[in-house]
Amino acid sequence: xxxxxxxxxxxxxxxxxxxxxxxxxxxxxxxxxxxxxxxxxxxxxxxxxxxxxxxxxxxxxxxxxxxxxxxxxxxxxxxxxxxxxxxxxxxxxxxxxxxxxxxxxxxxxxxxxxxxxxxxxxxxxxxxxxxxxxxxxxxxxxxxxxxxxxxxxxxxxxxxxxxxxxxxxxxxxxxxxxxxxxxxxxxxxxxxxxxxxxxxxxxxxxxxxxxxxxxxxxxxxxxxxxxxxxxxxxxxxxxxxxxxxxxxxxxxxxxxxxxxxxxxxxxxxxxxxxxxxxxxxxxxxxxxxxxxxxxxxxxxxxx
Amino acid sequence: xxxxxxxxxxxxxxxxxxxxxxxxxxxxxxxxxxxxxxxxxxxxxxxxxxxxxxxxxxxxxxxxxxxxxxxxxxxxxxxxxxxxxxxxxxxxxxxxxxxxxxxxxxxxxxxxxxxxxxxxxxxxxxxxxxxxxxxxxxxxxxxxxxxxxxxxxxxxxxxxxxxxxxxxxxxxxxxxxxxxxxxxxxxxxxxxxxxxxxxxxxxxxxxxxxxxxxxxxxxxxxxxxxxxxxxxxxxxxxxxxxxxxxxxxxxxxxxxxxxxxxxxxxxxxxxxxxxxxxxxxxxxxxxx
Numbered sequence: 001x002x003x004x005x006x007x008x009x010x011x012x013x014x015x016x017x018x019x020x021x022x023x024x025x026x027x028x029x030x031x032x033x034x035x036x037x038x039x040x041x042x043x044x045x046x047x048x049x050x051x052x053x054x055x056x057x058x059x060x061x062x063x064x065x066x067x068x069x070x071x072x073x074x075x076x077x078x079x080x081x082x083x084x085x086x087x088x089x090x091x092x093x094x095x096x097x098x099x100x101x102x103x104x105x106x107x108x109x110x111x112x113x114x115x116x117x118x119x120x121x122x123x124x125x126x127x128x129x130x131x132x133x134x135x136x137x138x139x140x141x142x143x144x145x146x147x148x149x150x151x152x153x154x155x156x157x158x159x160x161x162x163x164x165x166x167x168x169x170x171x172x173x174x175x176x177x178x179x180x181x182x183x184x185x186x187x188x189x190x191x192x193x194x195x196x197x198x199x200x201x202x203x204x205x206x207x208x209x210x211x212x213x214x215x216x217x218x219x220x221x222x223x224x225x226x227x228x229x230x231x232x233x234x235x236x237x238x239x240x241x242x243x244x245x246x247x248x249x250x251x252x253x254x255x256x257x258x259x260x261x262x263x264x265x266x267x268x269x270x271x272x273x274x275x276x277x278x279x280x281x282x283x284x285x286x287x288x289x290x291x292x293x294x295x296x297x298x299x300x301x302x303x
Numbered sequence: 304x305x306x307x308x309x310x311x312x313x314x315x316x317x318x319x320x321x322x323x324x325x326x327x328x329x330x331x332x333x334x335x336x337x338x339x340x341x342x343x344x345x346x347x348x349x350x351x352x353x354x355x356x357x358x359x360x361x362x363x364x365x366x367x368x369x370x371x372x373x374x375x376x377x378x379x380x381x382x383x384x385x386x387x388x389x390x391x392x393x394x395x396x397x398x399x400x401x402x403x404x405x406x407x408x409x410x411x412x413x414x415x416x417x418x419x420x421x422x423x424x425x426x427x428x429x430x431x432x433x434x435x436x437x438x439x440x441x442x443x444x445x446x447x448x449x450x451x452x453x454x455x456x457x458x459x460x461x462x463x464x465x466x467x468x469x470x471x472x473x474x475x476x477x478x479x480x481x482x483x484x485x486x487x488x489x490x491x492x493x494x495x496x497x498x499x500x501x502x503x504x505x506x507x508x509x510x511x512x513x514x515x516x517x518x519x520x521x522x523x524x525x526x527x528x529x530x531x532x533x534x535x536x537x538x539x540x541x542x543x544x545x546x547x548x549x550x551x552x553x554x555x556x557x558x559x560x561x562x563x564x565x566x567x568x569x570x571x572x573x574x575x576x577x578x579x580x581x582x583x584x585x586x587x588x589x590x591x
Contacts, residue, residue, distance in 0.1 A: 014415055017494045021410025024403040025426065028463025033429055036440035043440065050443060097334065100327045113577065114335045120569055120580065122523040124541040125562040128548060129345045132555060138357025140344045172341065176584055183585040232433060235525045239545060256435055261530060266439050273435040280433055 044271035049264040061271040072272070074247045075255040076279075082163060082251070083230035086170040091222055094174040098181035099211075112182070116175035123235035130169050131156075131240060156241055159248035166249060169236065177222045184218035185211070213296040220291050227283050231276065252276060349373070349559035356555040369556070376560040379551060384536060385543040392457050392539060393521040399461035400468060400517045401510060407464045408472035409498045413484065423473075430466045442530060456531045457524070461517070468513045471586060475509035476502055512583035515576055522569065540565045 019026070044061055048054035065072050097115055101108050118126065133140050134155040142152040155165045188211060196206045212219075234253040237243060243250035243258070256276065260269035348356050349372055350365040376382075410416075411423050445456040483505065484497045492500065503510070528542040538546060544565050548558055573580060 011415070014494075015417060018410050018414030018416035018419065021414055021494075021498075022407045022422065024462060025407040025464035025466075025469060026422075028460065029425070029429070031444070032441060032460055032463060033432065033437060036437035036444070037432070039440040039443075040436050050446070097331075100331050100334075103324065103327050105324070105327055105331065109577075111331050111335060112581075113573070114338050116580070117570065117573060118338065118341075120519055120573060121566050122525070122541050122544075122569065124523075124525050124544050125565045128544065128558055128562045129341045131548075132348060132356070132559065133341050133344060135357060138361060140340060140361070143361045144340075172338065179581055179584045228433075232435070238525075239548070253435060257526075260439055266443075270436075270439055273433070273438070277433055277436050281431070284431070 040270045040273060043267050044274055046267040047265075048267035050266050051264070054267065057267070061268050062275075064268075065271060065275065071247060071250060071255055075243075075250045075252045078163060078248070078250055079231055079233070079252040082166060082170075082233065083227055085164075086167045086230050087223065087226040089167065090170060090174050090177060090226060091219070093171055094177035094222070095181050095219075097174065097178045098185055101178070101182055102185040112179070115178055119173045119175040124239060126172075127236050127239035130172075130236075134165055134169075134240075156249075157245060159246045162241060162245060162248040166233070166236065166240075170230075177226070180218055180222060181215065184215040188214040216295040217297065220287070220295050224284055224287055227287065228280055231280055231283075345559050345562055348556055349563050351556050353554055353556050356559075372556050372560045373564070376557040376564070379554075379557060380543055380547045380561055381536075382540075382543075382561075382564060385538050385540045388454070388537060389522060389539040389541075392454050393518055395454070395458040396461035396521045397514055397517050399458065400465060401514060403462050403464040404468040404513060405472050405503060405506070405510065406498065407469045408476055409502055411469070411473045412476035413497070413502070414494070426466050426469060430470070438530075445531070451531060452533045452537065453531075454537070457521075457527050461521075465517075468517070471583075472506065472509055472513060474586075475506050479505045508579070508582065509586075511576065511579045512586065515572065515579050516583050518572065519569065 043054060045056060045058060046054035047057050047061075101112055105111070136142060136152060136154050136157055139155070141155065145152065153161050156162050192210050192214065193206055196210050201209065232253050233251045234257065237249050237251040237254045238257070241249045243254050252272075253276070256269050256272045259265045259272060347363070347365050350368045350370070351362060351372075352365075352367075352369060355362045355365070411419065411426075441460075442456075445451065448455075450456050450459075479502060484492075484501050487497050487501045523541060524539070525541045525545070528539045529545075532538060532542060535546070544561055547561055551557055
């Protein structure tokens with residue numbers, strides 16, 4: 001009896017200490033995540049400039065966004081086009097680089113560093129550098145094109161080439177994805193390749209039937225992270241173009257920022273944030289749902 | 304198979320492989336050059352005469368090398384002050400995140416309490432939430448507390464853990480054998496001693512990864528300082544660089560000198576701790 005009471009006392013003590021351990025996160029969860037999430041949703045139903053008291057307007061923010069907001073549609077379009085181009089291109093480039101590095105070439109570490117470093121640098125400084133690279137007169141990109149006898153392009157200064165410029169710039173940061181792929185490639189058991197060779201598989205067939213299925217979980221991860229990341233582009237568009245020329249590079253989060261901190265339409269910006277959340281969530285779910293068809297989990301087969 | 308045919312086969316194979324390797328090197332070298340050109344352009348521009356940055360024909364190599372550009376950039380932008388501000392914020396966040404995330408991760412990995420597994424799922428699902436959803440209410444909270452234009456909104460959240468780092472550390476703690484803490488408990492160690500004396504020293508590689516990613520996130524942060532700081536003397540390097548561009552948008556050589564200086568600490572950190580950078584990316588990709 002006394003032993004059992006002692007044991008339950010110990011358990012209660014452990015539970016108490018356990019809650020104490022996770023207390024920092026629990027407090028943060030309530031005040032910096034859950035509370036703000038609820039508050040954000042309530043405020044999306046208000047007209048609110050953070051100075052005067054908020055005014056309840058029902059769903060009218062959402063109604064305006066969906067029926068009468070050119071810039072919302074434009075920013076969604078810009079972001080969607082960017083995501084649709086930059087994500088697949090980035091995934092192909094990072095996988096290609098990873099496969100090249102996986103050939104056990106000499107100097108692999110040096111190449112790996114060169115490709116990875118751009119991904120860790122401060123976005124502001126990176127944007128400054130690309131501002132000079134893209135400069136139409138005397139910028140390094142047009143200079144190099146000149147050597148190839150390609151006429152100079154207006155890049156960031158023309159609505160038609162501005163968004164493609166961002167896509168080009170995004171390729172500079174493929175190093176992060178490359179390292180994840182490289183780890184995935186290195187974990188493919190060599191016996192599988194040997195077995196495929198015995199069966200007479202060529203390089204392409206080995207890639208198609210061994211490499212791709214084995215790294216498909218990694219592809220899924222990079223795809224989801226890429227989609228989420230491309231819907232949250234902010235710093236580069238803020239510094240390079242402020243959304244211009246016209247609204248050609250008005251990325252969604254830039255528009256949200258402008259609504260909140262330039263025009264002080266906080267309620268409206270909250271509504272925009274919820275729509276962003278819904279879009280990201282929907283895309284993630286679609287990708288996850290589709291993954292059942294193309295992602296191969298080794299453990300599944302063993303079960 | 305006779306020895307002869309084996310040798311012939313080996314030679315053939317080597318011959319067959321060679322063009323592939325040459326092509327791979329060519330691709331890697333071309334890729335590296337493309338990747339390095341922006342850096343090259345930034346560094347050389349930072350030493351050029353302002354009239355030569357966008358000269359036609361282009362000047363690929365500065366003539367003469369104007370080291371004075373750096374001195375002038377330092378005069379125009381209070382680098383020391385901005386660096387000090389950034390160091391203060393980054394260091395505070397680093398300490399806060401290491402302490403809070405490791406403690407929370409310890410709780411999830413080692414303690415038994417009701418609701419633990421559900422709470423861990425909640426933790427994982429908060430990673431899905433885009434920061435933009437909570438950005439405005441959190442801004443309102445900090446403004447109400449009178450923290451606008453102070454470093455507090457940038458540093459205090461670090462003390463409440465970050466879902467991704469907690470996850471990463473918890474996974475690492477799970478790989479440390481329980482016998483270690485049981486032995487310490489039999490010797491009379493309290494929960495806190497087990498955390499501080501047994502698990503933390505074991506988890507150094509994971510802590511290093513968290514430290515590096517936390518450093519990178521806060522050193523590079525732009526949106527946070529942009530929203531919360533208004534006094535010029537409180538600017539961080541990222542914000543200062545942005546303001547510098549607004550003021551001296553035609554002095555590209557100074558701007559490039561400033562950008563180089565802002566990038567430098569990260570480059571040094573990368574080469575000093577490359578292993579942990581790579582490890583961190585790999586862990587996030589493989590386990591995420």
